[in-house]
Amino acid sequence: MASLQDASALHLLFEFCPGGELLRLLQQSDRGVLDGAAAAFYAAGLALALEYLHDRSIAHRDLKPENVLIDARGYPKLAGFEFAKEVTGATYTLCGTPEYLAPELILNEGHGHAADWWALGVLLHEMLTGDTPYVERFAPLKLYESILRGGRTAPRGVWLAPAATHLMDALLRRAPADRMASVRSGAELVLRRHAFFEQIEWRGLLGQELSPPHVPELSGALDASNFDAGFEPLPLEPLGDLAVPIGAFIDF
Numbered sequence: 001m002a003s004l005q006d007a008s009a010l011h012l013l014f015e016f017c018p019g020g021e022l023l024r025l026l027q028q029s030d031r032g033v034l035d036g037a038a039a040a041f042y043a044a045g046l047a048l049a050l051e052y053l054h055d056r057s058i059a060h061r062d063l064k065p066e067n068v069l070i071d072a073r074g075y076p077k078l079a080g081f082e083f084a085k086e087v088t089g090a091t092y093t094l095c096g097t098p099e100y101l102a103p104e105l106i107l108n109e110g111h112g113h114a115a116d117w118w119a120l121g122v123l124l125h126e127m128l129t130g131d132t133p134y135v136e137r138f139a140p141l142k143l144y145e146s147i148l149r150g151g152r153t154a155p156r157g158v159w160l161a162p163a164a165t166h167l168m169d170a171l172l173r174r175a176p177a178d179r180m181a182s183v184r185s186g187a188e189l190v191l192r193r194h195a196f197f198e199q200i201e202w203r204g205l206l207g208q209e210l211s212p213p214h215v216p217e218l219s220g221a222l223d224a225s226n227f228d229a230g231f232e233p234l235p236l237e238p239l240g241d242l243a244v245p246i247g248a249f250i251d252f
Contacts, residue, residue: 017077019070019216020226026065032130036161037199038213039127042068042076044192044200046120049078051187054113059087063119064097065126072221074212087112098143099132103174106144114176121171121179129158133172150174163195170194 004011019025022042026032034042046068053060060078067080083095090110102118104111125133133152136143152168154160160168170180181191192202204210216226 012081014079015071015077016222017069017071017079018218018221018223018226019072019074019214021066022068022070022076023065024226024228025070025214026127026130033158034127034213036128036164036196039124039164040197040200041205041210041213042127043120043124044197044202044205045076046078046123047181047187047191048202048206049076050113050116050120051181053078053084054116054187057086057088058084059091059111059113060084060116060119062096062100063116063123064100065123068123070214070216070226072216072218073208074215075208098140099134101144101147102176103148103150104176106147112176114179114182117171117179117181118176121168124164124171125152125154125168128160128164128168129154131155133168161196163198167194167196 001015002013004013026034046063050060050063060081061083062080063078064080067078069077069079071077083093085091085093090112092108092110094105094108096105096115096119100119100122102111102115103109105115122132122134125131133154134143134146135153136146150172152172167180173179176182180194181187191197192200201210219225
């Protein structure tokens with residue numbers, strides 16, 4: 001990772017992740033649903049990423065499938081830092097993606113890192129059911145009302161394991177302080193020990209020693225076939241002592 005700055009903006013340069021977006025992986029899966037083991041793998045990896053950011057007082061504020069990239073080995077990488085902010089107390093900016101907004105964001109009550117754990121609960125629901133828990137197509141106000149009312153809705157015919165249901169409910173609690181992992185060291189002391197993650201060996205995940213559920217098929221280091229048609233990585237150019245694909249992944 002590197003940063004670049006011009007007269008008008010600061011650009012963040014990330015590594016090229018040729019596996020594409022988690023969204024594409026969901027779209028290509030059966031009924032848009034991942035099995036429990038795959039969902040646990042990606043959710044655990046994202047939990048580690050959020051834990052890392054929160055330990056440094058940074059809230060991501062836009063967790064969603066489009067902002068989760070898959071690297072060449074099949075591991076998830078958190079991207080999309082347009083709305084990331086250093087937060088030590090509460091902040092009041094309304095930002096993010098509607099389906100993933102926590103109640104305190106909608107009500108402008110002031111939000112912090114707990115909003116990211118809410119978004120993880122929404123993403124987990126999407127991975128396991130094929131849709132977000134609060135669905136009101138083309139009606140933002142009704143969507144927000146649904147989020148504020150609470151109560152997840154799952155498509156008919158979708159069976160969820162009790163551990164998955166419990167974890168989603170624990171992450172999607174109305175009060176930020178009541179959400180699992182929202183307390184200090186909560187991700188390490190509470191979330192990691194949840195039954196949904198019983199098959200995850202956390203040290204192995206952190207060291208990338210586990211076998212991912214999906215490893216992208218690549219023809220080379222700059223194979224962009226896992227992205228939408230029209231995406232082409234830019235030619236390699238020198239950046240100081242490094243050679244990186246300039247502009248391949250720059251978040252503005």
